[in-house]
Amino acid sequence: MAQGSTPAPPPVLQARDLHKSYGRHPVLRGADLTVAPGQLVAVVGENGAGKSTLLKILAGTLPADRGEVVLSGTLGYCPQAPVLNASLTVEQHLRYFAAAHRLPDLDRGRELVRLLGYEQYEASLAGELSGGTRQKLNLTLALLHDPDVLLLDEPYQGFDWDTYLRFWDLVDDLRTRGRAIVVITHLVFEQDRFDLLADLTDGRLAPRTTSRKDHHVGA
Numbered sequence: 308m309a310q311g312s313t314p315a316p317p318p319v320l321q322a323r324d325l326h327k328s329y330g331r332h333p334v335l336r337g338a339d340l341t342v343a344p345g346q347l348v349a350v351v352g353e354n355g356a357g358k359s360t361l362l363k364i365l366a367g368t369l370p371a372d373r374g375e376v377v378l379s380g381t382l383g384y385c386p387q388a389p390v391l392n393a394s395l396t397v398e399q400h401l402r403y404f405a406a407a408h409r410l411p412d413l414d415r416g417r418e419l420v421r422l423l424g425y426e427q428y429e430a431s432l433a434g435e436l437s438g439g440t441r442q443k444l445n446l447t448l449a450l451l452h453d454p455d456v457l458l459l460d461e462p463y464q465g466f467d468w469d470t471y472l473r474f475w476d477l478v479d480d481l482r483t484r485g486r487a488i489v490v491i492t493h494l495v496f497e498q499d500r501f502d503l504l505a506d507l508t509d510g511r512l513a514p515r516t517t518s519r520k521d522h523h524v525g526a
């Protein structure tokens with residue numbers, strides 16, 4: 308570190324030397340990632356590069372063969388396919404998840420429903436929602452407990468343009484409050500939004516340049 312410069316904040320999420328194979332097919336081959344509080348990171352890469360595999364390992368829903376993930380703080384994870392109970396309403400999902408997180412009320416849940424613009428579906432069954440609205444509920448549930456680190460696997464698939472813009476407003480608010488966000492994305496035109504583009508190629512993550520500063524990739 309240069310003398311007089313501000314020390315970098317300790318990472319909120321750090322992955323070191325992650326390896327993962329499915330049978331004899333190696334997918335991750337020594338992937339490293341360091342995420343600081345307030346940082347917005349995109350994981351990019353070709354179809355089948357292993358982005359979802361990486362996110363599942365970061366989220367702790369899939370074990371790595373080798374390597375470690377260190378998380379300091381709470382985690383929210385929004386997988387690619389919504390994990391909802393078709394026979395519960397939006398409101399019931401909010402209640403169950405709020406109880407699971409021991410939240411005192413539904414205020415944040417209701418605020419997220421309003422911010423994402425689907426209040427009119429609060430009494431609807433999840434099984435009867437459109438794909439985009441299911442995705443909104445999925446995102447709401449991942450955000451309900453205001454996690455320190457949010458992992459999003461292509462979160463805006465199926466969002467209309469207005470919702471897409473609301474999504475980025477929400478992300479801006481999270482970042483200003485020091486929350487870190489890791490997003491898998493395929494959209495090239497939005498890449499300037501990110502602090503870091505972490506490119507997954509040959510099972511490893513390498514930084515791609517963006518217009519923002521303070522990049523941290525690797526240990």
Ligand SMILES: Nc1ncnc2c1ncn2[C@@H]1O[C@H](COP(=O)(O)OP(=O)(O)OP(=O)(O)O)[C@@H](O)[C@H]1O
Nearest residue numbers: 329330332334352353354355356357358359360361
């Ligand atoms: N459960 C599994 N069993 C066997 N192979 C798997 C499994 N899950 C993923 N794979 C394989 O691992 C590789 C990486 O898959 P993954 O879904 O992580 O890629 P991705 O980068 O997220 O792809 P995409 O951009 O298409 O969503 C692919 O070749 C995929 O077929």
